[in-house]
Amino acid sequence: MAVLVLALSPRAQFLAGGAMVNAAYRMQDHLHDYDFEHPNATPEQVWVEFVKQNELASKVRETFPRTTFHPVVAMLVCMDARIDTNELAGDTRRNYYIVRTAGSAMSLKEEEMLELAVANGVKLIVITRHTDCAAEKAMLKPELRAQYPALMEALTERDRRTRDFLERPVIAQRIKEGKLLVKVLEIDTKTEHLGEHHATAPPGPDAEVGH
Numbered sequence: 149m150a151v152l153v154l155a156l157s158p159r160a161q162f163l164a165g166g167a168m169v170n171a172a173y174r175m176q177d178h179l180h181d182y183d184f185e186h187p188n189a190t191p192e193q194v195w196v197e198f199v200k201q202n203e204l205a206s207k208v209r210e211t212f213p214r215t216t217f218h219p220v221v222a223m224l225v226c227m228d229a230r231i232d233t234n235e236l237a238g239d240t241r242r243n244y245y246i247v248r249t250a251g252s253a254m255s256l257k258e259e260e261m262l263e264l265a266v267a268n269g270v271k272l273i274v275i276t277r278h279t280d281c282a283a284e285k286a287m288l289k290p291e292l293r294a295q296y297p298a299l300m301e302a303l304t305e306r307d308r309r310t311r312d313f314l315e316r317p318v319i320a321q322r323i324k325e326g327k328l329l330v331k332v333l334e335i336d337t338k339t340e341h342l343g344e345h346h347a348t349a350p351p352g353p354d355a356e357v358g359h
């Protein structure tokens with residue numbers, strides 16, 4: 149099988165690799181004996197399973213090392229486990245910087261992280277929100293607003309933070325010079341399709357910024 153795939157064109161190999169990754173997801177997704185969702189599992193049992201799976205995975209990586217890439221794309225994505233950033237990019241090769249926070253909340257430190265990624269060669273920043281976001285839903289519940297005040301405040305100011313980020317001198321300069329593109333997009337959580345984000349009140353940035 150591997151020999152057959154390597155005989156294909158680079159494009160065909162890329163697609164065949166993606167198909168095989170998808171086949172692997174399908175093989176694993178339904179194996180509930182191996183997931184961490186057992187209601188009676190203790191934290192210790194979850195930990196033991198977690199370590200066991202890491203040992204297996206790291207042995208595979210030791211045997212089959214992977215190529216290192218230099219990222220040119222950085223993404224800000226919600227920490228929601230339904231979103232797989234490899235699938236978002238349609239590419240499993242780790243050539244992305246990923247910042248993940250609940251609800252894609254951005255504070256000054258996330259702004260700095262993204263600017264650091266730019267300093268390291270990033271040419272495209274994709275700031276995302278996603279449908280059916282639990283963090284956004286929590287904002288509507290007074291008891292949760294009271295329990296997580298800092299997070300709620302961070303979610304409220306996402307649009308402003310995005311504007312602040314675009315106005316940072318390094319970022320604004322790179323955009324002006326055509327060396328950086330920043331997109332604000334919405335992920336369909338079911339399909340992981342990236343579409344236009346329609347900002348809600350207060351008015352947010354344009355869905356497309358830069359060139």
Ligand SMILES: [Zn+2]
Nearest residue numbers: 226228281282
């Ligand atoms: Zn979310």
